[in-house]
Amino acid sequence: KNPDNLPYPPGPKPLPLIGNVNDVPREVPWKVFQEWGRKYGDIIYFHTFGKPIIILNSVTAAHDLLDKRGSIYSYRPQFAMANENFSLTSMDYSEKSKKQRKYLQSYFSRQLLPNYYSTQIKEVHRMLYDVLQDPDNYRQHIKRMAAGITMMLAYGHEVKTMDDTFIKIAEKGVKTIEAAGAVGAHIVDLIPWLRFIPEWLPVADGTAVPCYTTALLEETKGQDDEGTLSALETAFTMLLADPLIQARVQAEMDVIVGKDRLPDFSYRDQMPYLNTSLASYGVQTPVGVPHRASEDDFYNGYYIPKDTTVMANQWAMLNDERLYPEPSKFNPDRFLEGEGRIPQFDPRNIAFGFGRRQCPGNVLAENTLWIATACLFYAFKATPAKDEKGVDIPIVVEYTEHAVRHPKPLKCTFRPRRANSAALIHQAFEV
Ligand code: HEM
Numbered sequence: 411k412n413p414d415n416l417p418y419p420p421g422p423k424p425l426p427l428i429g430n431v432n433d434v435p436r437e438v439p440w441k442v443f444q445e446w447g448r449k450y451g452d453i454i455y456f457h458t459f460g461k462p463i464i465i466l467n468s469v470t471a472a473h474d475l476l477d478k479r480g481s482i483y484s485y486r487p488q489f490a491m492a493n494e495n496f497s498l499t500s501m502d503y504s505e506k507s508k509k510q511r512k513y514l515q516s517y518f519s520r521q522l523l524p525n526y527y528s529t530q531i532k533e534v535h536r537m538l539y540d541v542l543q544d545p546d547n548y549r550q551h552i553k554r555m556a557a558g559i560t561m562m563l564a565y566g567h568e569v570k571t572m573d574d575t576f577i578k579i580a581e582k583g584v585k586t587i588e589a590a591g592a593v594g595a596h597i598v599d600l601i602p603w604l605r606f607i608p609e610w611l612p613v614a615d616g617t618a619v620p621c622y623t624t625a626l627l628e629e630t631k632g633q634d635d636e637g638t639l640s641a642l643e644t645a646f647t648m649l650l651a652d653p654l655i656q657a658r659v660q661a662e663m664d665v666i667v668g669k670d671r672l673p674d675f676s677y678r679d680q681m682p683y684l685n686t687s688l689a690s691y692g693v694q695t696p697v698g699v700p701h702r703a704s705e706d707d708f709y710n711g712y713y714i715p716k717d718t719t720v721m722a723n724q725w726a727m728l729n730d731e732r733l734y735p736e737p738s739k740f741n742p743d744r745f746l747e748g749e750g751r752i753p754q755f756d757p758r759n760i761a762f763g764f765g766r767r768q769c770p771g772n773v774l775a776e777n778t779l780w781i782a783t784a785c786l787f788y789a790f791k792a793t794p795a796k797d798e799k800g801v802d803i804p805i806v807v808e809y810t811e812h813a814v815r816h817p818k819p820l821k822c823t824f825r826p827r828r829a830n831s832a833a834l835i836h837q838a839f840e841v
Pocket residue numbers: 498499500501507511514629633634635637638639641694695698699700722761762763764765766767768769770771772774775776
């Protein structure tokens with residue numbers, strides 16, 4: 411209902427009936443939405459076959475609508491074809507979605523995170539060992555590590571109380587993932603028995619754990635594991651592409667950690683440069699996960715009809731020159747306090763989405779990213795690979811542009827940094 415007959419937000423001119431179907435490119439639409447933003451403003455409206463869509467190109471607009479008006483914008487678009495699955499990400503806002511989020515958030519609350527350190531560290535040490543043995547396939551090892559952590563956290567928590575059969579099956583599951591290289595593979599599709607896990611869990615009240623586990627399980631098919639993987643690959647790529655920044659991260663670790671042990675979480679707060687490098691890890695989910703307006707709304711003199719799909723263009727926000735001068739430059743210093751310098755807006759306030767549907771795995775993802783990057787670059791120096799003439803193969807950072815972006819693999823070499831690096835890795839892995 412639009413009593414004052416307010417206009418829709420500006421946007422490209424639609425054709426009759428089909429609307430702007432032809433204007434929205436199939437590939438990399440977020441860059442086109444960013445262009446439209448320069449022309450029409452931070453909030454853009456268009457429609458495809460009468461289905462209204464709004465793109466938010468600025469943090470302010472996303473904050474005003476998705477954060478502040480959470481009672482309206484916490485819903486998800488529902489597609490006719492969507493099957494009745496358990497995925498929290500695509501679930502509409504409801505008592506069920508709130509309950510699932512509550513479980514996820516309590517599992518991944520900051521206070522409980524230390525419970526997961528040993529799993530994260532174990533998988534990261536294994537990654538170090540794998541990189542030591544087989545440096546060329548470093549991407550494979552990162553993927554295995556990320557999948558390993560998700561698997562262990564989804565089931566490992568309960569595994570202690572399960573009989574050996576479960577453990578064997580779980581181990582087999584991990585091996586299956588490894589065999590498949592876990593390359594974008596859907597864990598549940600790979601190992602169908604995982605679907606039945608909730609029934610096996612020793613659950614007292616019959617609701618809590620299955621809800622949580624099922625949701626998490628389903629999420630592993632989607633962007634959560636992918637998001638972490640993308641962030642890891644991006645961080646590694648950035649440090650590889652910039653030897654000076656890599657050296658600075660390593661120098662900081664050498665001072666804080668010393669030379670005879672691998673980093674662990676106890677050093678986390680003492681390494682501002684590493685931490686700030688990881689905060690600037692780029693854009694993983696360029697348009698996040700779409701929200702839906704559950705009722706008519708009005709913003710800045712514009713009309714937003716009920717059931718509009720609302721997308722936060724995280725790509726445009728993280729590349730917004732008003733927030734980040736020279737946005738494509740990897741420059742961790744921009745987030746550090748310094749003389750005459752005010753740290754730029756923390757990108758983590760954008761990267762994990764907005765409002766009541768904001769990513770509940772953010773702290774876990776950040777921890778994985780931290781320990782993996784710290785250990786890898788403490789133990790190894792990454793350099794570009796050489797061609798047959800012995801010349802460095804130039805590093806060109808490119809991305810595969812999907813709903814979750816990944817940097818394309820680079821040809822590079824991981825070499826142990828010190829005489830004792832291999833021994834430290836063996837020692838850690840064999841514990
Ligand atoms: C760097 C890694 C990650 C990034 C960049 C990321 C990003 C996001 C984004 C942008 C959203 C949508 C927020 C919105 O609706 O505005 C989201 C939702 C979600 N993420 Fe993540 N995520 C990451 C890691 C994880 C991890 C490790 C988990 C699981 C433990 C996870 C679980 C979820 C779930 C369940 C949702 C749906 C929440 C809901 O719809 O209520 N994510 N994530």
